[in-house]
């Protein structure tokens with residue numbers, strides 16, 4: 131049995147496996163510029179965040195109907211459950227779909243069809259986090275928030291993703307204020323490729339409760355001190371950082387140093403179909419590459435539930451943390 135864990139940094143569009151992409155393309159009459167799923171997978175050699183995003187947004191052309199979004203989420207939930215995920219807070223990018231003529235309702239209703247029975251079918255509780263594309267104008271984010279109003283009962287929080295450099299959190303201050311006024315919680319990607327100053331802005335100007343990635347805080351000792359003091363969770367994605375060249379190799383990843391510094395770290399998969407593993411695979415990889423022992427893995431799992439938006443179900447949070455505490459790691463032969 132795998133270690134129970136929550137996944138807090140997962141783009142549902144990033145779970146689109148090549149085989150599903152080709153199946154959806156056939157069903158929707160979309161032609162993909164790759165011969166087959168293997169050829170597509172061979173194209174997954176990225177230089178940086180932007181080179182990944184170009185391919186990623188292009189492949190979303192296959193997602194058109196509620197059925198497509200339901201199939202995407204169902205496939206993720208099944209795989210995640212198999213790797214010990216018991217709670218998932220799932221990002222989606224409405225603007226990447228509305229720009230192609232797919233209504234936000236199609237996206238939210240389709241995803242919800244899978245999410246609504248995830249606990250009963252897979253033992254995974256879920257929340258949805260609606261992300262704004264930071265390389266689009268703030269007005270577009272505001273219009274997206276407006277369009278999401280009929281679906282707010284299904285959405286827990288807002289987030290900020292896409293190309294970070296040159297798009298500081300300050301650009302979205304008013305949008306985040308409006309989201310908070312609607313009762314939404316707040317997270318944002320910051321410090322993945324962007325500087326530590328973007329992490330500060332996310333905290334001070336947007337009022338985020340968690341920082342997605344936050345990797346580059348390590349360049350700013352005062353910021354680290356603050357993140358520790360305020361117990362701001364970071365949703366780290368080590369395999370993503372390697373594939374998008376934020377770090378050279380997994381062995382160079384600062385995760386262990388970040389935990390040593392007292393940061394509230396969680397480990398997540400980001401876009402698992404593209405970066406070589408789901409969250410259980412990621413735990414396994416950091417265990418091997420960074421020599422994190424069983425107690426460190428237990429700490430990461432405990433952190434994932436503590437940092438989650440399970441505030442409306444403290445009983446479930448407590449039960450899941452108790453499962454983490456009682457978990458018996460397999461003894462090596």
Ligand code: ADE
Nearest residue numbers: 141291292293319400401
């Ligand atoms: N959208 C999907 N994955 C992302 C990442 N790693 N950073 C920013 N935006 C993203």
Ligand code: ZN
Nearest residue numbers: 139291319400
């Ligand atoms: Zn991300």
